[in-house]
Amino acid sequence: MEINNPLEVIIIGGSYAGLSAAMTLGRAMRKVLVIDSGQPCNAQTPHSHNFITHDGETPAEIVRKAKAQVLKYPTVEFLNDRVISAEKSGASFELKTESGKKLRAKKLVFATGLKDRMPDIPGFAECWGISVIHCPYCHGYEVRHQKTAMLANGNDALHFAQVLSNWTKELVLFTNGPISLDADQQAQLIKHGVSWIEAPLSHIIHQNGQLTHLVLKDGQEHAFAVMYARIPFDQHSSLPQELGCALTGQGFLEVDELQHTNIPGIYAAGDNTTMMRAVSQAVAAGMRAGAAINYDLIVESW
Numbered sequence: 134m135e136i137n138n139p140l141e142v143i144i145i146g147g148s149y150a151g152l153s154a155a156m157t158l159g160r161a162m163r164k165v166l167v168i169d170s171g172q173p174c175n176a177q178t179p180h181s182h183n184f185i186t187h188d189g190e191t192p193a194e195i196v197r198k199a200k201a202q203v204l205k206y207p208t209v210e211f212l213n214d215r216v217i218s219a220e221k222s223g224a225s226f227e228l229k230t231e232s233g234k235k236l237r238a239k240k241l242v243f244a245t246g247l248k249d250r251m252p253d254i255p256g257f258a259e260c261w262g263i264s265v266i267h268c269p270y271c272h273g274y275e276v277r278h279q280k281t282a283m284l285a286n287g288n289d290a291l292h293f294a295q296v297l298s299n300w301t302k303e304l305v306l307f308t309n310g311p312i313s314l315d316a317d318q319q320a321q322l323i324k325h326g327v328s329w330i331e332a333p334l335s336h337i338i339h340q341n342g343q344l345t346h347l348v349l350k351d352g353q354e355h356a357f358a359v360m361y362a363r364i365p366f367d368q369h370s371s372l373p374q375e376l377g378c379a380l381t382g383q384g385f386l387e388v389d390e391l392q393h394t395n396i397p398g399i400y401a402a403g404d405n406t407t408m409m410r411a412v413s414q415a416v417a418a419g420m421r422a423g424a425a426i427n428y429d430l431i432v433e434s435w
Contacts, residue, residue, distance in 0.1 A: 157423025
């Protein structure tokens with residue numbers, strides 16, 4: 134494909150935040166290229182919820198519709214590729230892609246998302262996003278009032294129990310080792326009927342990603358159809374940090390209210406910037422980034 138190079142904006146990541154930013158910029162008649170490698174973190178999630186007009190659709194279908202609408206704007210292009218390097222060059226940024234393309238743009242948007250680090254528990258990855266889930270606002274209604282497992286420990290476990298108690302009163306905490314909540318926190322769990330099991334998990338029994346049993350290393354089996362889990366993550370792309378973008382203490386890209394990073398000309402939006410990992414949040418952040426970029430370009434040429 135022929136790309137109108139140099140560009141005004143390159144958006145790395147073509148999911149919800151990236152496409153939302155592209156639409157905003159396309160409507161501002163900016164020359165934009167969206168680059169996406171086709172590796173979304175929610176690839177096996179069967180349904181997306183809590184996003185009005187799209188409630189219950191598959192994540193892939195939402196992206197398909199969004200991409201079709203965005204590409205109706207003639208100044209927006211899309212490239213299936215992966216950016217492997219990026220550097221500042223004068224007033225622009227120079228990028229190289231896996232396929233060998235060299236690109237230049239005045240502004241960069243990283244809508245690259247996060248990469249979840251799966252625990253070493255056989256069956257976990259196969260269930261992730263299907264019956265082992267992370268967010269009650271995204272998935273909780275569908276599993277409401279069910280006996281529910283939580284995989285967490287420490288302060289995260291207490292917070293998780295508080296939140297999940299809105300959707301079910303049958304909560305069992307699996308700490309996967311010695312519990313690290315203090316006596317007061319344990320008393321709070323007991324007060325609200327939350328029990329816990331400290332024996333480490335051995336593996337998960339499932340059928341095509343649908344959890345049926347949690348198996349402990351001591352041989353015990355516990356029947357559950359759903360489990361929430363808090364697991365660590367990495368930035369899906371290391372390029373922002375290589376360019377000098379700062380991270381928060383939680384590991385997210387640090388941005389202001391208009392999605393500027395600490396590096397002039399670089400913006401970030403979506404899951405890579407916030408613990409609120411939801412389609413609606415990503416779309417809103419992408420729109421803010423697009424509007425901020427357009428305004429910044431106007432001011433620079435005024």
